[in-house]
Amino acid sequence: MHLYMEIILRTVSALLILLLIAKFHGKQTVSNMTFHDFATAITMGAIAANLAFNEKVPVKYLILCLVILSLTSVGLSWLSLKSTIARKWISGSPTVLIEHGKILDDNMRKLKFTLDSLNQSLRQKDIFDISQVDYVVLETNGRLSVKKKEEYLNVTRKDLKLRSSKSIFPVELIMDGKILEKNISENGISKDWLLSHIRKKGKKIEDVFYAVKSSNGKLYFDFYHDGIAAPVDKE
Structure with a gap:
C-alpha cells in the first residue's frame, strides 16, 4: 500500500510541477512550439516520467533537474530575444516553400517536406488548387503561412466601399445553468433584461446550458433539452 501511495504522490507532483513550469513559460511557448520548445518539452517529459515511476532516483534530484532545465x-x-543569430540557431527561421506561384523544390528537399504534406496543409487552409497560391512560408512553429494570388483574394467590405458596423467582443452570460454575475456587472447588462429574454422562450435559467451576447449584440441560447431526437454521432 505504501508503494502505491508513493507512486500516486510522485505522479501528481510531476504533473503539478510541469503545469507550474508551463505557466511560468507563458502561453506563447505552448501555442508556438519551436525547435527549442520541442526539445525542452521532450526532456521535461522524460524527467517527469522518471519522477513519477523511477524509485531509484531521489525526488530532489529530479526536481532539481526540472528547475535547471526550466531556467536554461x-x-x-x-x-x-537579444540576438538575431542566437534566435536563428535556437528557434530556427521561416522557410519559403512557394514564391511567385513556383514551388522551391530545393527548400522542400532540405526540410524533407513532401508535396503530399504541402497539399494537405493547403487543404487545411481551404485551398484545394495550388495554382491559386502566390507565396507559402513554413514558419518556425511548423505551420504554413499562405498568401493567395491577387485574383483569388477574398473581397472585403473596404473593397466594396461598405460602411463597417461596430462590433463588440462576445460576452458569456450563462454557463451550465448559472448566471455569470461578474460578466454581467462588468458589461453593464441588466439581469432583468436577460431573464425577460429567457422567459420569452418559455424557459428558466436552469434550462439554459449556455448563453452569450454575440459581437452583433444579439443573444444566443443553447438549452439542455434541444429537442433533437436523434443527434448525429460520427465515430
Whole structure:
C-alpha cells in the first residue's frame, strides 16, 4: 500500500510541477512550439516520467533537474530575444516553400517536406488548387503561412466601399445553468433584461446550458433539452 501511495504522490507532483513550469513559460511557448520548445518539452517529459515511476532516483534530484532545465530554457528564450543569430540557431527561421506561384523544390528537399504534406496543409487552409497560391512560408512553429494570388483574394467590405458596423467582443452570460454575475456587472447588462429574454422562450435559467451576447449584440441560447431526437454521432 505504501508503494502505491508513493507512486500516486510522485505522479501528481510531476504533473503539478510541469503545469507550474508551463505557466511560468507563458502561453506563447505552448501555442508556438519551436525547435527549442520541442526539445525542452521532450526532456521535461522524460524527467517527469522518471519522477513519477523511477524509485531509484531521489525526488530532489529530479526536481532539481526540472528547475535547471526550466531556467536554461528561459535563458535561451531571453538570449533569442537579444540576438538575431542566437534566435536563428535556437528557434530556427521561416522557410519559403512557394514564391511567385513556383514551388522551391530545393527548400522542400532540405526540410524533407513532401508535396503530399504541402497539399494537405493547403487543404487545411481551404485551398484545394495550388495554382491559386502566390507565396507559402513554413514558419518556425511548423505551420504554413499562405498568401493567395491577387485574383483569388477574398473581397472585403473596404473593397466594396461598405460602411463597417461596430462590433463588440462576445460576452458569456450563462454557463451550465448559472448566471455569470461578474460578466454581467462588468458589461453593464441588466439581469432583468436577460431573464425577460429567457422567459420569452418559455424557459428558466436552469434550462439554459449556455448563453452569450454575440459581437452583433444579439443573444444566443443553447438549452439542455434541444429537442433533437436523434443527434448525429460520427465515430
